[in-house]
Amino acid sequence: MIGVDILTYGFDQFMMLPLIIGVALLVTLFYYMCVKPMYYWQEKGVKQTDPVWIFGDNLGTTFGTERFIDMVDRCYNKFSGNRYHGIYEMSQPTLLIKDPELLKKITVKDFDHFMDHKPIVPEEVDQLWNKNLFSLRGKKWREMRPILSPSFTSSKMRTMFILMSKCAEDFVNHFLKKNQDCFELEMRDTFTRFTNDVIATAAFGVKVDSLEAPNNEFYLMGKEATNFGGIVNMIKFFGLVFCPKIMQFFGISFISRSVNNFFRKLVDDTIKAREENNIIRPDMIHLLMEAKKGIHHNEETVEVDTGFATVEEANMGKKWREMRPILSPSFTSSKMRTMFILMSKCAEDFVNHFLKKNQDCFELEMRDTFTRFTNDVIATAAFGVKVDSLEAPNNEFYLMGKEATNFGGIVNMIKFFGLVFCPKIMQFFGISFISRSVNNFFRKLVDDTIKAREENNIIRPDMIHLLMEAKKGIHHNEETVEVDTGFATVEEANMGKGHITELTNTDITAQALIFFFAGFDSVSSLMCFMAHELAVNSDIQIRLRKEINETSVSCGGSITYEALLKMKYMDMVVSETLRKWPSALVTDRICTKPYTIVPVTADENPVHIEKKTLIMIPIFGIHRDPKYYPDPLRFDPERFSDENKGNINTFAYMPFGLGPRNCIGSRFGLLETKLIFFHLLFHFELVPVKKTSIPMKLAKGTFNLMAEGGFWLGLKRMKK
Incomplete structure (x- = not known):
């Protein structure tokens, strides 16, 4: 009987094992899905509200014990004096921004990082x-x-x-x-x-x-x-x-x-x-x-x-919007791969110029030296012109390029101030920012290049070619970068062409x-x-x-x-x-590219905002804040009179x-x-x-x- 009892006890323990594992898994799942997210902002060193598991700051609004407006007001006033703090829309960590200057950065200056609204329902559903x-x-x-x-x-x-x-x-x-x-x-x-x-x-x-x-x-x-x-x-x-x-x-x-x-x-x-x-x-x-x-x-x-x-x-900028996507395909990864061959030839010519000299050390003024190299690269990659500005130091392309980019000297300074402050007078005397000789040289160069290409059906993958295509109404799509082109590379901002x-x-x-x-x-x-x-x-x-x-x-x-x-x-x-x-009462933004809020006070730390993080903009809270609108509950149209409306912070009125x-x-x-x-x-x-x-x-x-x-x-x- 004892043996049977032991076997029965062992069997019972064995049967309990899956149940124990299941409970452990459920507890772990509950922790990672419902508990841990409630400490998201705290772990980032950002002050946060006191969220309730699963419901975050929305417990009252979910069960009808708190109005949405009161929830917004409560969250807004939680940390007086702070530019931002963390709240939770259900289990979703949300950063509530209260500072007008920071709102200006997020919604205007750094718009590309916060382009979208929070999706309310999945796209395929409705x-x-x-x-x-x-x-x-x-x-x-x-x-x-x-x-x-x-x-x-x-x-x-x-x-x-x-x-x-x-x-x-x-x-x-x-x-x-x-x-x-x-x-x-x-x-x-x-x-x-x-x-x-x-x-x-x-x-x-x-x-x-x-x-x-x-x-x-x-x-x-x-x-x-x-x-x-x-x-x-x-x-x-x-x-x-x-x-x-x-x-x-x-x-x-x-x-x-x-x-x-x-x-x-x-x-x-x-x-x-x-x-x-x-x-x-x-x-x-x-x-x-x-x-x-x-x-x-x-x-x-x-x-x-x-x-x-x-x-x-x-x-x-309409003209900028129209021109930027025309030029952008010149600088995609595949175009850079093509231009690499042309650049390599210029670089080899540059080095060989010094290698073939019987000299161990060269004392050079590097600005002059490197501008000759960049000049040759521009000539071949953009204009389809072959020059060697070290071998032929006074070639016309280099001299005109140098003159075009020379903004120093008393004459150019006088010309600059004249064009800024007396444009009509300068126009009357035919004085322009770019000198007539430079203007005529590059106009003739481009005209001759276009004429030669059209007459001889020459196609060269450079900017002149793309602009010739655009002139005919042919536009090229920008390509996706397939290769990591470096840490400092900026992604082309797709501002939309309305097409x-x-x-x-x-x-x-x-x-x-x-x-x-x-x-x-x-x-x-x-x-x-x-x-x-x-x-x-x-x-x-x-x-x-x-x-x-x-x-x-x-x-x-x-x-x-x-x-x-x-x-x-x-x-x-x-x-x-x-x-x-x-x-x-509120509006929102979704972080579309990683972003860092730089600290401006001693008690702030850099806040790294990850992609898909939700940002809340508390319109009602800011509009009722006495810091921006004294006696905010009073209905006073005089706030917006000609005499007073200049005092309103435009990013505190939205x-x-x-x-x-x-x-x-x-x-x-x-x-x-x-x-x-x-x-x-x-x-x-x-x-x-x-x-x-x-x-x-x-x-x-x-x-x-x-x-x-x-x-x-x-x-x-x-x-x-």
Whole structure:
């Protein structure tokens, strides 16, 4: 019996072994997936919040015990005085940047390191969402942005102004024709109907009136497309983030099938009708149709000040953008391999010049010596000219090259200052920065080289050849570097040329939908908060109405585009609304290339940011920081007066984001906001009603700013 007991005990122990191993593996897995990531920033020597396993800093927002705005505010104020610190979006380490100067570096100066937004859902799961401009990344974003930018230039806004004005007049007339002195309205529903009608006409060429026809399909689909609240959408969102393959298998996407099908059909039908009937309408659909055919439009210079809050389109230099990709193929790895042979011959000639002399030691002025070598390399590799500047020290190519690069001496200094400060006088006397002899020599050399190559069909893989090809409209793609060309090599920055090899109707639909994601909800939110502030600050409303009445008189009763944009107090009110109530509480960037934050204070260490690290930009926190805006909870348009707005740090004011990835439709949103308030306040007074939330109470369970119970206000007819 004892033997049996021992065997039984041994068998039991043997059976327990897999269970023990399994538990150990689960504990190890849990540690590395849920516990260790919570110390990521601490291990890097960066101050961090106190995250909860799995949930990070989002425990309260996940279970509805903390509003998203409160989480952002809590994280922002955790380490007062620090330029940055670590937080955790669930289990994802995130660096929260609070310092405007550091934000300037990340979003503008070092943009190439932080080019993309965080992907919300995997690309393969939802094409319409992931193909819109906000979601596009890297090269695809760079190609699409300059195609869409011409839709939002000042002259395009002037054209759209007419369409918006009609919507604004219809909006006001809907209430004016009712025999009622005061209307009690939920302003969010009211304003989304206006923004919907503007989007319909300005982007899709569709005429709708969502106040007269409250259940029109365009409005209902737009509302559904921008509805991210509710338990069903939250479950769908988490499923798409954490189980994309399963969601894809069941055909569940971020944008519902009904919305997807509606807008695809709408765009397809619009394109078909325009092509068949040769209809041209100056909207985004037209620009994308043009881009699909390979026709691209240049961005225009803004002639009118469109407001303090307007973000300028990042101007990377159109001519530079056009020329850089033409020249870049001259310097790819394979081209360097070809030029290596030419350079080697120059190097051998250089050394042999000294070897063949019967001398043990040469005393040389190395600058003169090496410029002769570099001159010979340039001559053969760029111009296809063979020279030997050591054997023939006074050859014309070397002498002209030397003169062209000589910026010293009193004569050149006088010439330089003359060209900088008196360009017209210098032009009158025919004095240029490059001397006439140098100019004539290289012009003739290039002309003769091109003529000889064209007449004799000579092809040489150098810069002259590439420019000859570009002149004919032939462009070469840059090649991927296959060989490590050295630590100091800089990668060619692909800034995008606004050219897409294939633009499908799905791409066009995705870009058109960006109007809804950016304009339907965000702009109506701006309008709601502005209406609320005007209702509870009657003195501000009276002053704004006075400006509106004066402008109306100066325009003979019909507001013009230029007159609207010249309304200074209107712009001050809109700008302050965006400061106090930004449509986006935060924005983000993903690190696309390793980056180091250099310490600027004694308590900082270098922070090495790895690729794919998430950066959070706390718009709401910065906008409410007393360091940048004294008494931040007070609604004070005077912050943006001509006398005061110069005191505002431009990188501490970001209602439309920062840098090249700022909101492309800022002009559009500002224009329709100013227009609707011009017409609204001309005829009505905004007044609080019983349901008005004073002070404003914000709703829970949303990622954006929303009034608890809605934005209830009264429209009181003005006595004229």
